[in-house]
Amino acid sequence: MKLFLKDVVQSYGGLRALDGLDLAVEDTSCLALIGPSGGGKSTTLRLLSGLEAPTSGSIVINGQEIGDDTDRRRRFRKQVGIVFQAYNLFPHLTALANVALPLEKVHGYSTTDAILKSESLFERFQLEDHMMKKPAELSGGQNQRVAIARAIAPDPDIVFLDEPTSALDPEMTAEVLDAIYGLIEGEKRIVIATHQMGFAQRAADTVALIAEGKLVETGPSKQVIETPNTPRAQKFLEACLDR
């Protein structure tokens, strides 16, 4: 996957969540966005996945401009899967329906196939017993797993994951890591925002550190995490418990 962001600005009211972000990645299977809280990771993911249009600047993925044009963004979104930091499941639907509904309505599965496919994912993430619960009745990690299942169920070309393991225990984190490897093997491409450096290093081949709405450093994951070049990156990674 080729990513190219040039002078991207995203303003919310007076605040510039992204303040001239430049990022060029030539070829990556899995890119990890790391950086301090409030730095702009989630905002970057929303722009890359075409959910929002940037206030200014250009975003090109695999040669395709994900710009101002609403229709192009909508077509692009059908090929991607997204896990939100706050999960954003539909509160009025059961966990199962949350996953099966898009399969049926957007990707043309028959109802039976949609449910079968969803069920196999629920099994994989050990959610068999919780399929019929509404999101408000699920634990934090269960919600997160449903969100991951919803995102990867339609076999999207690119998956955007916003802190997908923040509520998961080590066992389940390993399971998600496995799922990511599986996706990469299947020629899918992945962008993750994460605070877990160990997870970032294992999952991603490339890392980009974003702080205060700007790119601080980018490069191969091992290099950036273990031997960062810039002082800002060094300071950030010093505190890591799990490096």
Next chain:
Amino acid sequence: MKLFLKDVVQSYGGLRALDGLDLAVEDTSCLALIGPSGGGKSTTLRLLSGLEAPTSGSIVINGQEIGDDTDRRRRFRKQVGIVFQAYNLFPHLTALANVALPLEKVHGYSTTDAILKSESLFERFQLEDHMMKKPAELSGGQNQRVAIARAIAPDPDIVFLDEPTSALDPEMTAEVLDAIYGLIEGEKRIVIATHQMGFAQRAADTVALIAEGKLVETGPSKQVIETPNTPRAQKFLEACLDR
């Protein structure tokens, strides 16, 4: 702090989130609850903090029964601080008001004092620029930091933290660790549910592993995390990325 849970059951509809939990901790400054997602950590915290009454069983903290009696639970809750896994900030109030309002209304601060105290906490957690935003306008980590500030602002005797660093970067996680040390020094007591074993080991002196609504293993944190005794605990901790 002395904790004593005997045969605690908590049912939601047909499901037993806690299925006869027994836990006795003689003396701890900081107890960490770990375990697989959906195991019952958040439920245990809700019971310990007096937010819910258990379906059956008895819960004693420092010799005080936190039982069926609504009034006793309410009195108890005034002395504790709670950080929810989903933050649960009030969406109609600014970040500042979320922290200052309980200080003013519950703990008798003057409006000025409440705001001053809140502001100093916002500074500590690097939120100075975000005090006037509503929760929906904050990043995941910013929300989490506001929730932590809200919980510790009134200097409660016991603080219950449900995965308080899940959305925080390493730098901020270290800051929260510092805050916890500060609380312990000030004779406060803490219970944390967490998936980050490194964090658990550094913050807590005692660890309890809860799975499928039952206690699996408990003991000093270093011992349980590094050399667990039971097979279930060994299996769970094997997968840790950051041990």
Next chain:
Amino acid sequence: CSNKKPSNLLIVGMELSYPPFEMTDEQNQPTGISVDMAQALSRELGKDLRIENIPFAGLIPSLRTGKIDLIISSMTQTEERAQSIDFSDPYLDTGLCILLPKASDAKSIEDIDTPGTTVAVKQGTTSHIYANQHLGKVELLLFEDEAAAALEVAQGKVDAFIYDQISIYLNWKKHTETTIALLRPFNQESWAIGVRKGNTALLEEVNSFLKEFDSSGGFDALGDKYLAEEKRIFKELGYPFFF
């Protein structure tokens, strides 16, 4: 209930929307023939007068529950009404007339009483009662608002509107281009003052007042004051006039 108010007060109920008998002037004060009558009566009885403006349907209940002492509201004496209240001696003779669309060739009430004809009446009035008893073949439409009934005739939506003489005349004047009026009454009826059953003392006082008022030319004076034009026109056309 009737002894709850000072005994030197005479409360008369009327619906102030029946010009020129009961209406209000530009200053929103009650005026009209019945109002003058009531004033003369109260002078005669040596009581203060209060006029209550009550919709026609509310008059009899008000009298029966003692909220008013008398009804002077162009009320026709009927057998049914006489079962609920007592009537004084009649003070005015009139009859029902017909308003027709311009194109109509009906000449009398008999021409109208044919199948398929729609006839408008004002609900609850003697026109309503007459139609119920004598017009068996027509389709009856009930109106609360006489202006609406007149409009229906003007727009050709109904075939006839039956109401008392003066109203038909005045409505015809409003729609001279679209309607014609048959102003010779086809039945005889008379108006009387309503008194609560059992209140025979007042009934006798009212009757003696009416006798004296008539013999002293009071009614003729009222006719000249309020109905000068109508009196003249009716005389020209050879129709009987009220007083």
Next chain:
Amino acid sequence: MSFNSLFLEPRKGNTAKNKSVRKAVSFLVAILTLSIVLFASFATLSYQWNWEAAFRYRLKFLDGWFTTLKISSVSFIFAFVIGSLSTLCSKSRFLPLKYLSLLYVELIRGTPLLVQIFLFYYVIADAANVQNRYVVGVAIMAIFSGAYISEILRAGIESVGRSQLLSAKSIGFTEYQTFRYVIAPQALRSSLPALAGQTANLIKDSSLLSIIAISEFTLNAQEVNAITYSSFESFFPLAIGYLIITLPIMRLSRYIEERLRYDT
């Protein structure tokens, strides 16, 4: 049985067996209280009841009742369609449409139905050469109620959080699908109480159609009242007749509301 066990609702989770007994007893107490007030009041009135006269006109009541039922149910369907369309227009980016919908909602909600009926029947319908008063009556009630429903639905739609819309976008839903599967079910759930209230209002407001001589329930009751001079004897059947229609609607709405409840 103690006072508590009879009159206090058991706490959540407490599966007291006499739950339905409690409910029944308490309900009876409530009804009794109300009845006593009414009876005491009537007792002081020394009113001469005359039920026979009212009973003679039972067919008239029935006729009116059915007319009201028919008119209001047909009106409701159209009102819902009009209301939905207006809500849609109010969300349109084509400004004249948006403002037309705004004007519609505000003018209709802001002015008396009486005036609207008059204007619509004697002016607009007359110009359009629609003569059937029942057709016009249904049209007016639909237009009138539609404005209220439009506002109710708008509020319902706006109560759906932005994160839900983002989520719908993220799974590739089209705007229609987002509406159908995300907005509509949540908006409907939150609009249900207001919708039920509006339906009850529609049924009762249809009584104003008597001004254009539609012989609906209220008009017929008032007619009986006018003929027999027995106000209360015609107003009690009136109240009960309306309750027979409105009560099931309100109960149904509460039931569905309960069924569709979910937490956010």
Next chain:
Amino acid sequence: MSFNSLFLEPRKGNTAKNKSVRKAVSFLVAILTLSIVLFASFATLSYQWNWEAAFRYRLKFLDGWFTTLKISSVSFIFAFVIGSLSTLCSKSRFLPLKYLSLLYVELIRGTPLLVQIFLFYYVIADAANVQNRYVVGVAIMAIFSGAYISEILRAGIESVGRSQLLSAKSIGFTEYQTFRYVIAPQALRSSLPALAGQTANLIKDSSLLSIIAISEFTLNAQEVNAITYSSFESFFPLAIGYLIITLPIMRLSRYIEERLRYDT
């Protein structure tokens, strides 16, 4: 200027300068459309206008208008109090109180105001020896509207998520504080559109008080109509008179709604 730039709402973030021009032009287009329909209809009617007669009775209109304003504003205050109390009772654990509130809401919402006015004025107020018809009128309107407001507030309260209540508990709020600082602001925000609608209804429904001889706006207009034989000439001022009261309320409600908007 192109069609698009005139009539299409600019996308979010687009800070087009001619925003207010667009709004004004589109609003005019909407108003014009409406006016044309009305004028065309009246043109076919060949109605003999008689504005002078109506104008002579301007004091009567004004009197009635003020009466309506006074009665409905006082009623609204009481209705809000009654509605809030009833909502509170409906959440009570003391079952007879709960069912009394339920009965109140359902009986009042389910039966016509006309019947209630009749019953209340001629029976209950009479028994209680309250003779002032304005006092009784205000009481009836407050009781009637209170039932609707109660249901609106109930729905608003129930729209506040369970997690909010847990959160309020966790910071040690008493039940009153939870209500005051958490439930009330959120419930009020979500009830606002329905409350505004109900207020408009209260103002318009107060016209039924004419049955107990309160000379309010509608009655006075109808009297002018009857006296001067000029229906439309009295109904237009009527519509405008009500709009003068209801429009600001609806606009204000939308404004506050916009101001209090927050995402969940």
